[in-house]
Amino acid sequence: MCKADKIVVFGSFVVDLTGHTEKFPVPGETVLGKSFKLGPGGKGSNQAVAAHRAGGNVTLVTKLGKDVFADVAKSFYHAEGMDTSRLLTDDTLETGTALIMVNEHNGQNLILVTIGSCGNITHADVQKNKALIQDADILLTQLEINLSALTEVIRLAHEGGTAVILNPAPAQALDDALLSMVDIITPNETEAETLTGITVSTAQDAAAAADVFFQKGVKKVIITMGEKGVYVNDGTRGALIPPIPVTVQDTTGAGDAFNGGLAVALAKHMDLFDAARFGNCTGALSVTKSGTAPAMPKRSDIEALYQAQYSK
DSSP: OOSTTEEEEEOOOEEEEEEEESSOOOTTOOOOEEEEEEEEEOHHHHHHHHHHHTTOEEEEEEEEOSSHHHHHHHHHHHHHTOBOTTEEEOSSSOOEEEEEEEETTTOOEEEEEEOGGGGOOOHHHHHHTHHHHHTOSEEEEOSSSOHHHHHHHHHHHHHHTOEEEEOOOSOOOOOHHHHTTOSEEOOBHHHHHHHHSOOOOSHHHHHHHHHHHHHTTOSEEEEEOGGGOEEEEOSSOEEEEOOOOOOOSOOTTHHHHHHHHHHHHHHTTOOHHHHHHHHHHHHHHHTTSSSSGGGOOOHHHHHHHHHHHHOO
């Protein structure tokens, strides 16, 4: 199947409000931050930016409020040269926000997301984008929009022959009817455990979780395992792709970078394992910079790292 290598990312936009600190506060404690940045974020938006910078033909569908935070999205997308024709507007709810704390010593983060307008995507909003979804080669989506809209979007893609990549984050339970329409699922260890009941610590655990996903009707499984690598199973074989050693500055958005890179590689007709390697390079490069969308790497840098890692 080839529909001009089109990727539709249907998902969230939030404004990231990011503070860096030397230590996370405990409940009731106030700590001084070292720096603060405001910028574009949200899993859907991050993945679309990652895919765009990685060379993909990407259209983002998301929903904004009528507020100053919506202008953050529009200004950033215009500067990136991204398609803004499918930005929806909510008349009552605010643009989503993410409050992020980043530990300066190890790059780990704590995040509180208030999804706002992206939790109010309507049937009419989805139907307005039916042709776009069904004309795409790949649909990439996540769990930061209301479940009713997500289900309808995935169903339309499935019915139209568009390959569905579901990044099931933030973690929540999903029914088997929805999962049976998913071509590729891309959880991390925590999300995989939520959906399968299997604690994923090793490649063997990941293989067992993949088997559960297959029983639920998912076609292919990729489990991102942080510093342990990426487990990939296409339904006939499984393999653990090792992590790429880099100097970590900020892990926020690494999973989004991986998914964006993965979608582009698949749209360019790489097989699942090579596409996961391309995503692995995208994610590795993203953590070497601060921020989410602004930290997404360019295609030339991804290709250089891919060649260095995998063309030996």
